[in-house]
Amino acid sequence: MSDLKPPSFVSAQMVADRAGVSRSAVSRTFTDGASVSEATRRKVLEAADALGYHVNHLARGLRERSNIVCLVVADMTTPIRARMVDVLTRKLQASGKITMVINTETDTESVSAALRQTLNYRADATVVLSGTPPASLIETCLANGQQVILINRDERLQGSSNLGVDNAMAGREALFLLRRAGCERLGLITSNAHTASLVEREKVFVAAAAAEGVQVVVTEAGPTSYESGQEAARRVFGRSEAPDGVFCVTDLLALGFMDVARQDFGLKIPDDLCVVGFDDIEQAGWASYQLTTFRQPLNPMADEVVDLLLQPQRAVSERRMIEPIPVWRRSVRPGKH
Amino acid sequence: MSDLKPPSFVSAQMVADRAGVSRSAVSRTFTDGASVSEATRRKVLEAADALGYHVNHLARGLRERSNIVCLVVADMTTPIRARMVDVLTRKLQASGKITMVINTETDTESVSAALRQTLNYRADATVVLSGTPPASLIETCLANGQQVILINRDERLQGSSNLGVDNAMAGREALFLLRRAGCERLGLITSNAHTASLVEREKVFVAAAAAEGVQVVVTEAGPTSYESGQEAARRVFGRSEAPDGVFCVTDLLALGFMDVARQDFGLKIPDDLCVVGFDDIEQAGWASYQLTTFRQPLNPMADEVVDLLLQPQRAVSERRMIEPIPVWRRSVRPGKH
DNA sequence: ATAGCGATTGCACACAAGTGCATTTTTTCG
DNA sequence: CGAAAAAATGCACTTGTGTGCAATCGCTAT
Numbered sequence: 038m039s040d041l042k043p044p045s046f047v048s049a050q051m052v053a054d055r056a057g058v059s060r061s062a063v064s065r066t067f068t069d070g071a072s073v074s075e076a077t078r079r080k081v082l083e084a085a086d087a088l089g090y091h092v093n094h095l096a097r098g099l100r101e102r103s104n105i106v107c108l109v110v111a112d113m114t115t116p117i118r119a120r121m122v123d124v125l126t127r128k129l130q131a132s133g134k135i136t137m138v139i140n141t142e143t144d145t146e147s148v149s150a151a152l153r154q155t156l157n158y159r160a161d162a163t164v165v166l167s168g169t170p171p172a173s174l175i176e177t178c179l180a181n182g183q184q185v186i187l188i189n190r191d192e193r194l195q196g197s198s199n200l201g202v203d204n205a206m207a208g209r210e211a212l213f214l215l216r217r218a219g220c221e222r223l224g225l226i227t228s229n230a231h232t233a234s235l236v237e238r239e240k241v242f243v244a245a246a247a248a249e250g251v252q253v254v255v256t257e258a259g260p261t262s263y264e265s266g267q268e269a270a271r272r273v274f275g276r277s278e279a280p281d282g283v284f285c286v287t288d289l290l291a292l293g294f295m296d297v298a299r300q301d302f303g304l305k306i307p308d309d310l311c312v313v314g315f316d317d318i319e320q321a322g323w324a325s326y327q328l329t330t331f332r333q334p335l336n337p338m339a340d341e342v343v344d345l346l347l348q349p350q351r352a353v354s355e356r357r358m359i360e361p362i363p364v365w366r367r368s369v370r371p372g373k374h
Numbered sequence: 375m376s377d378l379k380p381p382s383f384v385s386a387q388m389v390a391d392r393a394g395v396s397r398s399a400v401s402r403t404f405t406d407g408a409s410v411s412e413a414t415r416r417k418v419l420e421a422a423d424a425l426g427y428h429v430n431h432l433a434r435g436l437r438e439r440s441n442i443v444c445l446v447v448a449d450m451t452t453p454i455r456a457r458m459v460d461v462l463t464r465k466l467q468a469s470g471k472i473t474m475v476i477n478t479e480t481d482t483e484s485v486s487a488a489l490r491q492t493l494n495y496r497a498d499a500t501v502v503l504s505g506t507p508p509a510s511l512i513e514t515c516l517a518n519g520q521q522v523i524l525i526n527r528d529e530r531l532q533g534s535s536n537l538g539v540d541n542a543m544a545g546r547e548a549l550f551l552l553r554r555a556g557c558e559r560l561g562l563i564t565s566n567a568h569t570a571s572l573v574e575r576e577k578v579f580v581a582a583a584a585a586e587g588v589q590v591v592v593t594e595a596g597p598t599s600y601e602s603g604q605e606a607a608r609r610v611f612g613r614s615e616a617p618d619g620v621f622c623v624t625d626l627l628a629l630g631f632m633d634v635a636r637q638d639f640g641l642k643i644p645d646d647l648c649v650v651g652f653d654d655i656e657q658a659g660w661a662s663y664q665l666t667t668f669r670q671p672l673n674p675m676a677d678e679v680v681d682l683l684l685q686p687q688r689a690v691s692e693r694r695m696i697e698p699i700p701v702w703r704r705s706v707r708p709g710k711h
Numbered sequence: 712a713t714a715g716c717g718a719t720t721g722c723a724c725a726c727a728a729g730t731g732c733a734t735t736t737t738t739t740c741g
Numbered sequence: 742c743g744a745a746a747a748a749a750t751g752c753a754c755t756t757g758t759g760t761g762c763a764a765t766c767g768c769t770a771t
Contacts, residue, residue: 045518045519046493046496046518046519046727047518048726048727048728049727049728050727058750058751059750059751059752060727060728060751061729061730061750061751061752062749062750062751063728064727064728064729064730065729065730065749065750067728068729068730071729071730072748072749072750073749073750074737074748074749074750077749077750089514089517089518091490091493091494091518092494092727092728093436093494093496093726093727093728094494094495094496094728095432095433095435095436095440095495095496095727095728096432096436096726096727096728096729096756097727097728097729098432098728098756099430099432099433099436099727099728099729099755099756099757099758100728100729100730100755100756101729101756103432113456113459113460113463114453114456114457114460114656116451116453116456118456119450119451119453119455119456119459120451122450122456122459122475123450123451123477126450126475126476126477127477130476130477135474135476135491135495136474136475136477137472137473137474137475138459138463138473138474138475139463139467139472140460140463140464140467140473153428154472156383156428157428157429157430157431158431158432158472159383159430159431159432177426180426181382181383181384181426181428182382182383263656263660267661292660293660293661296660296661296662297661300661300662319451319600320657323600323629323630323633324604324633324634324637325633325637325662325663326662383757385756385757385758386757386758387757395720395721396720396721396722397721397757397758398720398721398722398759398760399719399720399721401757401758401759401760402719402720402759402760405758405759405760408759408760409718409719409720410719410720411718411719411720414719414720429757429758430756430757430758431758432757432758433726433756433757433758433759434757434758434759435726435758436725436726436727436728436757436758436759437725437726437758437759437760438726438759
């Protein structure tokens, strides 16, 4: 009773001993397509079950691929990021991968550290959702046979697989929707994050407006969040000439903007003010908001990621672009026909 | 130029060869407190840098602890879960652990599969946020030296460390708030998930009301979500005797409930109807809702988890209870003094 | 100069798996 | 029944680490 050895994982050797076979037999039992007789197989499985044996995937990963995929992500509480992580972990799991999440800041140093962790754990691939890693580190990953997949990141990094939504299309379409609704004084709300995606949406929107001879008042608030949207609205409607149509580069910004516009400035949406967002987070569809926005097609994006993982040779660096899906709700007046 | 060998990870041996030292020297260079002269150390670091060497944590995990912690979670898109995952990954990382996320359904079979994966990857510990694993499997984990930490789960499982918020307190306090606001006809909205936490909040609320001689109409909607809250509101206000004070066992339910109550039934909150939620998700604080609710103290909970990991002997099964923090907002009338 | 001593270093093993190859065992077929 | 083919098995090596142990190196003190 007194010999309490510290509990530890049971190895294939122990199973072999108990079943009265060689360790190879145990290994073969748990390897698809290996040659084991039904008799020994049964003995092994029985012993394994009795001892609570589980194949050590770390040891397996020593020889071949580890089946580990790292997800580098910041701002995980953001609804859109949470959904991305959810969808990706789901799909990766379904294709036999396991996900390691590295929760990082967006600054380069944090992302670099994250990427190095990724190498430490011999991940088959790293999927970067936030921040932009330095090119040299990406090269190191590639040199080590690790795939790097960047989602909605700056596309100038060579060697990595790039994947993102068509921000330009959203910018153009946002303008079209607001103009069709009869908006004359346009505004654009963005954050101080200056992500490539955000910047592109902004640029294209402003350019498209300029092409129609319409000016856009650009307001830059704090980080990408509900509160920043509120702050932006207070600034925008505190000025003399208030807009009657606004494109917020993110749903979260849009929702904060809407709340302040309605509650603090008494505006009716869409009668006095039309709002367009981007992402189609769950809350955009809530009854209080009914925000017209662009859905990031997360499932197709995740499918694409899995596809890239399974066929690494496809990963030759040109950027795969996915069309966002316009979602018409009530925050924009319908066009008159 | 033509010998393009497939890229693969660089090992300590390669570094040793390049630096002209033994592999042990390389290993010691990257091990704290090991004995290496400054000269070889420099040579090794230089070679490692040139080759892009990174210690293989999987191989390291073969001998000692893996530093891997598995997070078993369902419904990751739910704001409260997203925050939990965020906080946990952050804190675990800060204490030198890496997080594997297993995204599962809540049914026992899925959770079991997840737990087995956990064993396959030799995780030091498994943290279960959703679903309830069978006791036998928990025993297997423990027998293999793996800690099991259940958060907000049913507390009857022995051997595991249990950790959760004080649901009873929330139930009592919710009743107190609604009664103080002068509510006479009480309602409780719950989902069909029947989690131990949800059930306890419900039971205590109903019991506390009974103790005051007040009846509670309990409405059970679909899964725990905004839509279920909407559905519940339609049912509740379609009936003859509508409540003037409602406790929703979850913020998401509460927000859906509020939207329908206001927009479809023209009720004013808190004048015609008081609402109390639970979780304090970000949206509960948004201007459109201003929901009075109970905050789950996620940071202290995560600290507790990390604490349990670092001092495994403390993990002796009694349930650690954390007080939720009441957050007073405008969805409940203040009491009259 | 040489013994003594502490700091380095390398060998060899352990960790837990998968697998090529040679060796048995079983099955099949003449 | 016996030979050939097929299937099953075990040995030994591989993967990349960390580390105990013994050997070596460099330095100091006698």
